[in-house]
Amino acid sequence: MLRLSALYRYPLKSGKVDVLQSVDLDKLGLDGDRRWMLVDEASGRFLTQRAEAKMSQLSALWNAQGGLTLRAPEQSAIDIALPGDDAELRGVTIWRDTLRVPDAGDEAARWVSDFIGKPTRLVQVPLDRARSTQSGFGKDDDQVAFADGFPLLLIGEASLQDLAQKVGRPLEMLRFRPNLVIEGSEAYAEDGWKRIRIGDVEFRIVKSCSRCILTTIDPQTGERSADREPLATLQKYRAQADGAMFGQNLVNDSNGRLEVGMSVEVLE
Structure with a gap:
């Protein structure tokens, strides 16, 4: 069974994480994100x-x-x-x-x-x-606060485990700054999802997330990895025209409340 295993909010863009057990959503994603x-x-x-x-x-x-x-x-x-x-x-x-x-x-x-x-x-x-989301993806009235392009980012736990195995050392999920973490799926299963439901809220998956140098910064110390990992490994096997992809950008189609432990249903 798919389950929401973690909720993360970043009140200040590029600041430290706020780890949540529950949170409401508004038109711009997680309340306060x-x-x-x-x-x-x-x-x-x-x-x-x-x-x-x-x-x-x-x-x-x-x-x-x-x-x-x-x-x-x-x-x-x-x-x-x-x-x-x-x-x-x-x-x-x-x-x-x-x-x-x-x-x-x-x-x-x-x-x-x-x-x-x-x-x-x-x-x-x-x-x-608020700004409009990145053009060419989603709906014309989709909006975003100060996130790079879209209100929400989702990553599967198995995807991180696969990447860590390829890099050869444990990796912190917070290097990738997701909002929603899903357990119970196969690695990169989220790449094929189009719509999901968590609780009473439906989400559209609109675009894979292109990763940058930020992933090489240790979220605890602020130090950059000398070997450019995990970005270097991502570029070897997850590269597309827009960059090395890891995680999926989402838009919520309604307001509602999320809680860690909720089941996740893939609708499409």
Whole structure:
């Protein structure tokens, strides 16, 4: 039987994980997932572990009011409120998308600038300012917050085990930053799924996930692997035109609640 074995949320894009036992969904995926982002103050361009590996050590816990508590080594924790309707809007760029979103204010900016080591701003995306998902996939009205292209990412436990065997050492699932982890399937079974149901929520699988250098960063230490693993192995046997594929991007077609342990039904 297929089962939802883990739920992961990343309140701040490229920040540390929030491990969940249950969570609600809205139109942008898991409630509170990647609704916040760091951007370069001058350019408005988004920052991630790809260029700022230390972000793997930045903890951002989401609260029910939509705010954040940020923690990092050698810095005092800070509570940041959800920006109000009168918050300054800041122009930001994430990949090819440009949008205007609320800025979290100067106190938050000083904290994240001290952490990053250069002028940085913290921004948040409300539902009514979300981006469209990657063009050419899914439906025209599919939307996403600050995730790279789609609201959700799913990986099967057996797929990770297969990759780890090929690499020759254990691998942490969090290198791949999924939201949903499924147990009970064969390795890469998720590649062939088109629709699934978990609880009362149906999901569409819209695109395989192309992996990048982020997978080579140890989620515990923030250090990059000298041998470029597991990306190097993925590129040998999972390469497609768009890159080395691992995991599947999803869109939820309704709101609802997920809990670890729920059964997973493949509809198509």
